[in-house]
Amino acid sequence: MTELLNTLYVQTPGASLHLDGDAVRIALPDGGGPRRTLPLLRLESIVLLGNISVSAPLLSRCADDGRAVVWMSRGGRFRCRLDGPTRGNVLLRHAQHLAHADPVVRLPIARACVAGKIQNCRQVVLKGARDAGDTKDALRGIAADLEDSLAAAGAAEDLDVLMGVEGAAARSYFEALAMMIRKDSGLSFPGRIKRPPTDGVNALLSFLYGLVRSSVHGACEQVGLDPYVGFLHGIRPGKPALALDLMEEFRPAIADRLALTLINRRQVSADDFEQLEGGAVQLTEDGRKTVLTAWQQHRQKERPHPVLGRRVAHGLVPFVQSRLMARTLREELPGYLPWTV
């Protein structure tokens, strides 16, 4: 299995990155802080949050090595990425385009993505019910609703119906998520609000989703899939539909669970968010640091992978799933199997 290398996240405003031999040197504004260099060999990608500059020599070195450089907003919104040359595999991309154009192939893959998401949502809710006090029954009820949604996803005869099932499941799941946030955490969840989030929990979710998305996007490219041609999310310019498809199964099990843990263990609290002029809410620099540290640890943690039959680190699951998708599209596997916990 591909080694799980590190991602370097840089978020200090005004910081700049330079190539220093075979290492990256991070210069903080006003020359403050300790001098930091990291060997490039250990870095899989570099993620820049907000206003960070990167020297041209470092960029071209990363392009040569196939090490991705990703730009994100401070809120974790994906902006762009620089990668080496597109990995060949034109046959795979061609198969992907044909699959997208053929409803008989496209629909089962889209269904599988939704099923993976609902299975994992349900597991998150069941876990919540186990830990809950007075909301136990309500949570068990939502888990039962999700079972119905799962069956409905399996029976969906076209994409519109499937999208409807997915939307309904998401609404009841987010109701459950609101119940799973402990009252004494000082935070509460008003339902999913994106673009931009106007409360702490949504800001945290958006940030984590951005990290998940960036890792899934990178895995697609590494495997040679076109991240922009999806099955559940169709084709729209600027929308990495396949990355979004594959991401569905990871949202609940990876991002939401991590968010709940951070909030309920009070590792992240109301102080870690700031309200901007106009009402948008985002993580503070310290808050982001806490979340990124937790995210890096989370990536190293392993879970059993049902298809591989062994434990795989969270950070590598997107690669495994992209490969399963590729093998499905090349008709070597009879269908796409999402990662279910």
Place this chain on the structure above:
Amino acid sequence: MTAVGAEDPWPVPLSALEHYAYCPRQAGLILLEDAYADDAATVRGTLAHHRIHDPGHDKRPQVRTLRALPVWHDELGLTGVCDVVEVHPDGTVLPVEHKSGSYTPGGPADVQVAAQAMCLEQRMDTAVPTAAIYAMADRRRHTLAVDASLRERVCATAEAVRAVMAREELPAPAADQRCRRCSMNTGCMPKVLAGTRRYNRLLAELYTPSHETDWDD
């Protein structure tokens, strides 16, 4: 791959002969999916390529050593690069292929280096009856005769590789002990592809609520 004329056979990379001889699917993954061996062993192999010198030739200054020499063979449709080609004072030409691992007599590397010999015969207009493989694992040079049966194997393997390229379909996985040492294992997924019963069972269960999981955190 460059465009080819209608009469010319598709050029087969010399390295593909070795890959195919090891496992046909390995050649398919590299040629059809641009897969590349990305495990640590391969990286070490690449580094070793640059650093370690075959002591076989350094002691003999009268031997001319050509490195990274591009070669090809029009009729057979072969193309590639020789690691090292030695030109001895008596005019003998000897291709020496460097391998990071150990040497298996009659193994895949024989086919590759024999193909180099056949290319060199055409390029340098001379007979190349002998080829060598330098194995870094035992730091030894193993010479072999480029005889008729080996030449036959080169031609057959080249045809087989060409057939894979034309079909655009990956050969079935070996799914045997070869896979353990194979650098393509991660992308190839031989176990998953061979374990179709398990996979199909999981597919059939996808819309059935799964057992309550243990999060162990």
